[in-house]
Amino acid sequence: xxAETLLRTPLYQEHVAAGAKIVPFAGFEMPVQYPTGITVxxxxxxxxxxxxxxxxxxxxxxxxxxxxxxxQYVTSNDAxxxxxxxxxxxxxxxxxxxxxxxxLVYRLTDGFMLVVNGANRQxxxxxxxxxxxxxxxxxxxxxxxIALIAxxxxxxxxxxxxxxxxxxxxxxxxxxxxxxxxxxxxxMLSRTGYTGEDGFEIYLPNEHAVGIWRAILEAGRERxxxxxxxxxxxxxxxxxxxxxxxxxxxxxxxxxxxxxxWIVKLDKxxxxxxxxxxxxxxEGTREKLVGFVLLERGFPRHGYPISQExxxxxxxxxxxxxxxxGKGIGLGYLPADSAKTGGQIGIVVRGQPxxxxxxxxxxxxxxxxxx
Numbered sequence: 552x553x554a555e556t557l558l559r560t561p562l563y564q565e566h567v568a569a570g571a572k573i574v575p576f577a578g579f580e581m582p583v584q585y586p587t588g589i590t591v592x593x594x595x596x597x598x599x600x601x602x603x604x605x606x607x608x609x610x611x612x613x614x615x616x617x618x619x620x621x622x623q624y625v626t627s628n629d630a631x632x633x634x635x636x637x638x639x640x641x642x643x644x645x646x647x648x649x650x651x652x653x654x655l656v657y658r659l660t661d662g663f664m665l666v667v668n669g670a671n672r673q674x675x676x677x678x679x680x681x682x683x684x685x686x687x688x689x690x691x692x693x694x695x696x697i698a699l700i701a702x703x704x705x706x707x708x709x710x711x712x713x714x715x716x717x718x719x720x721x722x723x724x725x726x727x728x729x730x731x732x733x734x735x736x737x738x739m740l741s742r743t744g745y746t747g748e749d750g751f752e753i754y755l756p757n758e759h760a761v762g763i764w765r766a767i768l769e770a771g772r773e774r775x776x777x778x779x780x781x782x783x784x785x786x787x788x789x790x791x792x793x794x795x796x797x798x799x800x801x802x803x804x805x806x807x808x809x810x811x812x813w814i815v816k817l818d819k820x821x822x823x824x825x826x827x828x829x830x831x832x833x834e835g836t837r838e839k840l841v842g843f844v845l846l847e848r849g850f851p852r853h854g855y856p857i858s859q860e861x862x863x864x865x866x867x868x869x870x871x872x873x874x875x876x877g878k879g880i881g882l883g884y885l886p887a888d889s890a891k892t893g894g895q896i897g898i899v900v901r902g903q904p905x906x907x908x909x910x911x912x913x914x915x916x917x918x919x920x921x922x
Contacts, residue, residue, distance in 0.1 A: 560606035561698050561760040569778055577669035579607040582780035589782035593874040596746055596787055597915075599775030600704030602767055603784055605752070606760065607669035610697045611676060614662035615688035622656060622663050624686070625679055625823055627806055629816040633658035638726050638743060641814055643667070643675055648805045648827035651678050653796055655743065657728060666699075668796050682823070698760035702767055702776070703750030703787075705919035710771040711751060714763075715740070720751075725921050734759075734766050745784060747791035747918035786871050792842055792882065792912020798853060798868040799840055799882055805831050808884070809840045839890040840868070842912040843898070845879030849905040851898045857883050858897040858904045864889060867898060873914060879907075880914045 558579045566573065571582035582604065585592065595601050613621055622630045628641035635658050643651040643665075652671040657664040667675045676692050683690050702711055708720045711733075718731040718740065728741035739754040755763060768776065785795070794800050799809050805828065806815050815828055822828075845851060851870030856863040870881030881898070892911050897904025 558607075560604055561757045562604045562606065562700075562764055565761060565764055566604065566778075566780075571778070571780060574781070576781055577607045579669065581607060582778070584780045584782045585778055587777065589780070589786060590874045592777055592779040592783035593786050595775055595777045596704045596748055596779060596783060597875055597918075598705070600702060600706045600710060600750075600771055601746075601777055601779030601783060602764065602771070603701040603703065603779050604699075604764070605701050605784075606698040606757075608699050609667040609669055609672035609675065609692065609694040610699075610754070611665040611667065611679070612659075612662060612691045612693055613665065613679075613688055614691075615686070617686040618662045618688045621679075621682060621686040621688045621690075622665075623819060623822065625682055626654070626656060627811075627816065627822070627824070627828075628656065628814045629819040630656050630658065630663065631819065635660045636727055636729060638728060638741060639814075640726075642800075642806050642811065643678065644806075644822065644824040644828075645678075645802060646823055646827060648824040648831050649802045650796075650800045650804055650806060650809075651675060651802060653794065653800055653811075657741070671796060696757055698755050698757045700753045700755070700760065700764060700767070701744055701750060702753070702771075703744045703746040703779075704748050704776070706771065706774045706776065707748070707750040710767065710774055710776055714766055714770055723751075733763050736763060738763075742921070744920075745793060746787040747793075747913065747915055747920060748787075749919040749921050785869075786874060789869050789871050789880065789882070790873055790875055790913065790915040791918070792914065794840075794882075795869060805836070807831055808836050808838055836887050838865070838884045839887040840882060841885055841890045841892075841909050842914065843881055843883065843896060843907040844876075844910050844914065845898065846906040846908060849879045849898065849900055851879050851881040851900075851905075851907075856899040857885060858899050859885070859889055859894075863899065865896075870898075875915050879905075882912070885909075
């Protein structure tokens with residue numbers, strides 16, 4: 552995709568004005584970092600707060616008498632357990648049980664909102680559209696009119712509260728949401744995020760994104776809130792062991808492979824992938840996603856081989872030098888029978904293995920998420 556065809560979020564000029572380094576991402580020109588750097592942004596989110604533009608994400612709306620039936624059929628989790636104002640993490644599935652995308656499912660009063668990865672937006676919409684005729688339901692893509700701003704960090708609620716009306720933030724529990732106003736603008740306020748910290752994701756009309764972005768930064772300036780880009784978003788999610796589509800998840804992996812069996816509910820009724828997932832669960836997975844911490848100095852990266860007893864047995868799917876831990880950490884796939892916690896592996900860097908230990912994520916265990 553050329554620069555001429557890349558899209559821009561409503562906040563693009565704010566990022567440019569702030570000196571952000573802009574890179575292509577999910578079809579958009581997005582800020583990867585601001586002048587202070589990824590480590591400063593990452594640390595700000597862990598200790599205070601960071602403000603992210605995630606308007607590249609896709610928002611689909613499913614409504615109609617059989618909206619629930621359609622959502623249940625194409626996703627892995629059980630959306631029937633949701634009440635209006637509640638969200639859940641799930642995956643969108645193919646017939647063979649592999650993952651089209653991971654997503655959030657929001658239960659509205661009149662249907663559902665699905666929030667999908669920006670890079671997969673058209674693929675996801677086309678996939679779900681295949682099944683719409685089987686149900687008395689409608690599917691609408693409203694991504695182009697909705698901006699999404701995420702305020703993440705332990706001071707998020709304190710900073711946001713003076714700007715919000717129509718709801719008490721303390722009343723919004725983790726993975727719940729509410730209609731509210733921010734600076735007089737009607738928004739959907741969701742206590743969700745991708746960082747391991749307390750925070751809110753704010754869905755709002757495009758035309759109000761700049762005003763609210765500026766208001767939050769101004770309100771949070773004295774508390775240490777900074778704008779944060781894709782680099783910090785990635786290092787933060789990796790410290791929590793959260794999967795990233797295209798790295799830990801893709802259309803060759805099932806949720807079981809990625810350790811996401813907890814969001815596969817085979818007893819909820821028939822889905823597009825029921826038969827395949829029952830068989831996969833019975834057979835067990837051939838490979839398993841594991842976390843690892845380097846025992847020596849090094850910087851693990853996506854695509855590096857993983858060795859065991861001198862043989863290359865797996866591959867790193869995500870890796871970084873953890874700003875919080877000061878150690879190299881990562882995720883990768885290994886044969887299931889050699890993926891036991893505490894096991895010793897090598898991360899192969901320029902032909903030489905660096906010692907690492909298999910650990911159970913999250914790597915950062917002291918986040919401020921409010922359950």
